Amino acid sequence: MRSLFSRLTFAAVAGALAASSALATPTFASEEAVVIPAPATDAQAADGIQTAVIAGGCFWGVQGVYQHTGGVVSAVSGYSGGSKANANYNAVSSGSTGHAEAVEIKYDPKQISYGKILQIYFSVAHDPTQLNRQGPDTGTQYRSEIFATTPEQKKVAEAYIAQLNAAKVYKKPIVTKLGMLQAFYPAEAYHQDYLTLHPNQPYIVYNDLPKIENLKKIFAGNFIEKPTLVNAAKATN
Template sequence: MMRMAARIRDIRIPLLLAGALVAAGLAASGVVGTARADGEAFVIPPPVVDEAAKSGPETAVLAGGCFWGVQGVFQHVKGVSRAVSGYSGGDASTAQYSVVGSGRTGHAEAVAVTFDPKVISYGEILQIYFSVAHDPTQLNRQGPDTGTQYRSAIFAKDAAQRKVAEAYVAQLDKTGAYPAKIVTEIAPLKGFYPAEAYHQDFLTLNPTYPYIVYNDLPKIENLRKLFPDRYRDKPVLVSDAKS
């Protein structure tokens, strides 16, 4: 874990817990409020356009800053059977943490989220991604981390996923849910490469690590409070998967 020291470089401590929660009326209408780690609260609607129900597992590959927090969020989501930290956007030959950190590989730190579309839809996965997992208005950065490897990106595996993602970004921009334009990149999935073993399940295994405490534990709390029907207390871990 020698490289982990880079994670706490130039940390700017945000508020540990978010501000406003969802008003009862908004929750009842299906509109979900979100609170970022900086304490600002936003209200975003669920996606109007979503995929038709499918049989069998589906995978969404999402990037939103450091993969520790994004993985941690989706490991607590009902219907998710696996969430793996990794790299996407570049070549297999450069999919190593020490190289991706240069910001010159084309890779983003990403998470492959495998889920049951009969339990949670792709659009609902994106709603959690936009409202809890990261701030989609930050360009080539997320919180204390800067560089293209920390960009906001959705890697769509097919035309159906791309259609839902593009429609949802347009919907959120139109509603003015955020104070700035969403900068999330929507790109075709050309490959996903799992990260090194020491990155997997990092949030769960290191809950007192300063970076996790300051930047990621608030995301788990927001998921629990803002999506109570989607939250599960026991995370699904990579280390629990049977080989």
């Protein structure tokens, strides 16, 4: 389990360690991104805004990645896999609710495909070979999971996982779970836009900002400098 308190404790400790040595140079705890092939099978472009829901560790960083991805009209942090009754941060942090910290992505398929969203997910958003953890965060709430919103999405994701495993692009097998979405529950307001609002917090600096840099480097054609924020979207609706 990693509560908000323990995340902030991690940030404080990391900051103290960095400040304790005048010779210290910035280092990042997040894993190096893996350059992977695009999916051989992709979803057909449809009219209207589509929805994808994914989980891959702390939702702060995953949300931040897709807020910097062109064609994404919103990326909201939340919970999937459990019931509405326990879809709150304190309960989910116990690791006993069935929920994963997830991100709901609304995207324009005329600008970005579902396959590209998955390619970014498997390459820079998280490490799909870590079971029930990502970096410093451990527990089933930090699992790697794709919550397909359509049967076509499920087929595309299944085929892509098989493709990546066959190509042996990772040193270990992919452990990403895959199933149909039952429900998505938005997280509390203080979790939204967290990466943008707290760019100097050591947890963000060590674990999440490298993901944004990797997105910019590896997916330059999909990267947008100005993030698409939840609060900004609410202000225009």
